[in-house]
Amino acid sequence: MNASLYNTIGQWWYVHGLPPWIFEAAWMVAMAALVTVFVLLSVLVLVWLERKISADLQSRVGPNRVGGRFGPLQTAADALKLLLKEDIFPAGADRVVFWLAPFVVFVPSLMVFMVLPFGERLAVNDLNLGVLFVVAVSAFPVIGLIMAGWGSNNKYAVLGAMRAAAQSLSYEVPLVLAMVCVVVFAGSLRVGDIVAAQREGGWFILRFPLQLAFLLYFITAMAEVNRVPFDLPEAESELVAGYHVEYSGMRFAFFFLAEFAHLFFVSAFCATLFLGAWQGPWLPPAVWFLLKSYAIVILIMWIRWTVPRLRIDQVMGFSWKLLVPLGLAAVVLTGIVKVW
């Protein structure tokens, strides 16, 4: 639908002899706006969902005032509050780095949404190196975290940033290995092809030996989005708030947005790689896609509100001593099964 719309309008544009670069630029702006709006709305829903789920698991009620009985507008009200707050630069902060950090974190977590397939040919841009693009771009925010930690001139923030860097680097490896399994199986780096491969032979999670890859992806994804048991970079009871301890108002909101956007992305990408993306009977493809993504989101939240947090050396050990060897084994196994 997306691509056909592009073609229809584009043809009309060319037929009337208008300069093509205006159309290209306008199309890009429109798509960026679409993604931004979608991400913002998703984050509103996700934050509300997180609060409701945590409340349910903890015998509480959760938000129940703003906008009706179940408090659906609570997040919007909170966002408004953050917008109206004073913008504080801590004394001694590296102002440029401090100012830049939230954007460096936020923009990549928006960019990765480009490749998500909401339906057949319903992605902003189905790059032929889609998976590689995701790996590359989603590794980027950690630079922003280090900038935030360093720029804040706060020891807790520096400790948080160091943890974030260490953790992100170690978990990227098993994450990529898990994705490699899928890529080997599908035989393509293009997200559209991976989905198509699942249409023919069933969802990848049902196919031996990709269950192992799924587990690896799921665990590392939790680490990538800094959720308990891997929430060490922010570890409230240890580092107060970690790298964003000095941020307030809108700048803090950007970190918050990025975190939840990333959470939604890893879940949606999990659904894409292993659960057949938008495929499913009766319901429209986009609905199926959202359903699967939210199922993963809820699972991550459920775990987050149940288990305690690991220690930094245990987190690193878990990755390098268990997940990386497991990932390598999974890749070899996948290769053998594929060649067979």
Place this chain on the structure above:
Amino acid sequence: MTRTNLFVDVVLSALSIVKGLMVTLTNALRPRVTRNHPFQKTPIPEVWRGRLVHLRGEDGRLRCTACLACQKACPSHAIPTIQGDDKKGKEKRAQVYVWDASRCLFCGLCVEACPFDAIRLTREYSIVGEDRADLIFDLNRLLGPAEGETA
């Protein structure tokens, strides 16, 4: 750690986490224990040690005779001033009585010390004011509600 131990450890770890997930799930299915506070008040027991009130006798007059027993019993000088009239009637009655809620420990020693059952701590727990002066109660603000007249 041998290979088999590692494998067993991983499986048991996963099981222990699943166990925890089941606990949170069962708790999610239980009724909620929190209350929707300003709309849904928590029942406060009768013996609650809250705001101080002065009780009145059946004739509508204060029971307090300004005997200063409560003042002497108070550990934190929350009852700084008590003055009675000069026995114009049959008995002496309190004319001035100050209770400083910001100093009060709500220990109830004053109520125990009172020989006339003239004061009582009530179920009112929300004692708020916009400045310190609002927390200093004089006799007008200490009069008990009508139903609390007879002890």
Place this chain on the structure above:
Amino acid sequence: MTTGLTPTEHITLNMGPQHPSTHGVLRLELELEGEVIVACRPIIGYLHRGIEKMAEARTYPQVLPYTDRLDYLSSSSNNMAYVQAVEKLLGLEVPERAKYLRVISLELNRIASHLVFLATFANDLGATTVFLYGMRERELIMDLFSMWAGARLTQSWIRIGGVGADIPDGFVDQALAFCRLMPKRLDEYDRILTGNRIFRARTEGVGILPPELGVNYGASGPTLRGSGVEFDVRRAEPYEVYGDLDFEVVTRPTCDCMGRYLVRMQEMRQSVRILEQCLKRLPEGEVRAKVPRVIRPPEGEAYGRVESPRGEFACYVVSDGSPRPARVRFRAPSFYHLSVLPRMLQGWKVGDAVAILGSIDIVLGEVDR
């Protein structure tokens, strides 16, 4: 790690007084090498209110409400230590029913306090949900206290000569219902937390307190019993009716955070046992001995010691024959645990610091007094 070529600097990290895991207003000056703690210096006094000095200007009954504010999570045991010392001075005999009611109050407070320990300890380790569970069950105890004493935390209901008032109708049934519920909930905590692999990884072998070191530093209570030393004032020098009651002194030989945690979890079960016995055996009768309106103990001194949820809480009272004590001094167990903390923290990481600090379960109210 310091190598010969690149000299590294230590970071001095001020943990607290505003920090979510310092359990009040404690400041820990941590010297870090990366994440590893090289040295720790606890700085106390942020909550100093001069309660010992204030007591010298108050009459004997007036001191009592102030003792609530020491260890505010278990005010009964503070009351008990003070009242015990004053009663020793007076040579007062307390009615049997009052003794049972005191034990009920003490044990309810012990469970409440250990639940707060469980809640905050879990929260420090990142298991936020258990925090809410602990607080939820504690609320049942708070309900019991508020229907009996009219206050939740600062009850001052153990009074000189007995208790403040008899228990209301329905108290026994509600307390027994709680005793029936509590073991089930404890099993639940075991399932979600004690058995959890991550929790075990965070607590087992962490923050070793060797028994000799603990004894030398004056540690007591669950912190010492977690190191395998069987010392409990309730057993060593029974007060009230503890001598007649059937309960176990729980110890663990592991000396680590897990040991201290398990001791407290087991103690809650033992407290439920004690509660059940007391509620069933509760004799009829008065709840308060005759006490003169103005208490003037004869000249002398007395020492009251109780097993508070944190350890041996004691109170030393000197009387000069006037209605006001000449000197009141409190032995707060948390203070001794805090002094041994730097020895326990050395070599562990920042993440362990909160676990170890949580496992000794301090209350700054009694440390700073």
